[in-house]
Amino acid sequence: MARANAAYYAARDPFADFTTAPEISQIFGELLGAWAAVVWGQTGRPDPVLLVEAGPGRGTLMADALRTVARVAPDFAAALRLHLIETSPRLRAEQALRLPHASWHARLEDVPPGPTILLANEFLDALPIRQLVRVAGAWRERHVAGGRFVDLPCACDAGDAPDGAVCEMGEAARDWTAQLAARLARQGGAALIIDYGYAQPQYQDTLQALRDGKPVSPLVEPGTADLTAHVDFAALAAAARMQGAHIWGPAEQGRFLHALGLQQRIETLARHHPARAADIAAGAGRLASASGMGRLFKALAITASPDPPPGFSGQFSRSPHSIIATSGRLD
Ligand code: SAH
Numbered sequence: 001m002a003r004a005n006a007a008y009y010a011a012r013d014p015f016a017d018f019t020t021a022p023e024i025s026q027i028f029g030e031l032l033g034a035w036a037a038v039v040w041g042q043t044g045r046p047d048p049v050l051l052v053e054a055g056p057g058r059g060t061l062m063a064d065a066l067r068t069v070a071r072v073a074p075d076f077a078a079a080l081r082l083h084l085i086e087t088s089p090r091l092r093a094e095q096a097l098r099l100p101h102a103s104w105h106a107r108l109e110d111v112p113p114g115p116t117i118l119l120a121n122e123f124l125d126a127l128p129i130r131q132l133v134r135v136a137g138a139w140r141e142r143h144v145a146g147g148r149f150v151d152l153p154c155a156c157d158a159g160d161a162p163d164g165a166v167c168e169m170g171e172a173a174r175d176w177t178a179q180l181a182a183r184l185a186r187q188g189g190a191a192l193i194i195d196y197g198y199a200q201p202q203y204q205d206t207l208q209a210l211r212d213g214k215p216v217s218p219l220v221e222p223g224t225a226d227l228t229a230h231v232d233f234a235a236l237a238a239a240a241r242m243q244g245a246h247i248w249g250p251a252e253q254g255r256f257l258h259a260l261g262l263q264q265r266i267e268t269l270a271r272h273h274p275a276r277a278a279d280i281a282a283g284a285g286r287l288a289s290a291s292g293m294g295r296l297f298k299a300l301a302i303t304a305s306p307d308p309p310p311g312f313s314g315q316f317s318r319s320p321h322s323i324i325a326t327s328g329r330l331d
Pocket of ligand 1 (some may be wrong): 010014020021023024054055056057058061085086087088091106121122125
């Protein structure tokens, strides 16, 4: 699966197959930019600071975030050094059009050391998983052979579950998060991970493939469809905590965005662009509503310091919506 997805991201335009939050509404990246600016203040305003995005796609999220940062936090804008983690040459080229001053890396461990604020939206769901399947009272591991799934005996134990149950092991996402948390705990900073997934462990097959916006079999010709699986947030949180970092959430995306000032931002943009008011509200609604992305998608923050970052329960001194509600620019 890992190789199939690398081939996929390298060769196809993934955005023909699925739509992500920053492509739906500019408000998503703007609020994340405000989040990063506030967190920079909470971390003692390190200068320089690395602003890192993992899996930046078309670069839309970061472009929207930087526009907000330049406006509301010019000190942060001056201190930040932009680093992007991206394996696809094709997407790197697209990112360079919107983010000409970035440095690119293939892996987190290649990013230079220093205090870091990292954003990752729909990145971890693209990493490979293993699936264990309960068959006749025992766990087997699911493999692909000859274009089919085959469930082979294994020495694995995923607890007691009825026949047919599927246990997903997101080791790549877990190890990546542990590495990130260890870095933050040692060098300072914070990370915001947003993805679709579940807050409590579950026995469910969530492997899915999308091609041209439609679900297809995960066994279609490798490299021609986007393969994803839901993210196990409890496993990520536990892995990060083990490294000595502080964990916040997961919070449902809808609640999180509202806590950052989604509504105020919709109103400001709509006031400046009355003819587009309905579109603006519809896009933002899709990000936050329970029937859209508001519930399934979740936000998890990892911080070196014990102060709660914006959007998660707890006190914080400067609310992002008060600093970005004022500009009505649509891009
Ligand atoms: N964050 C973007 C794109 C999400 S798609 C958005 O919200 O629109 C996943 C992104 O992660 C793509 O940019 C893809 O090329 C990148 N990616 C996937 N697997 C990766 C890996 N193992 N290492 C680095 N980047 C990867």
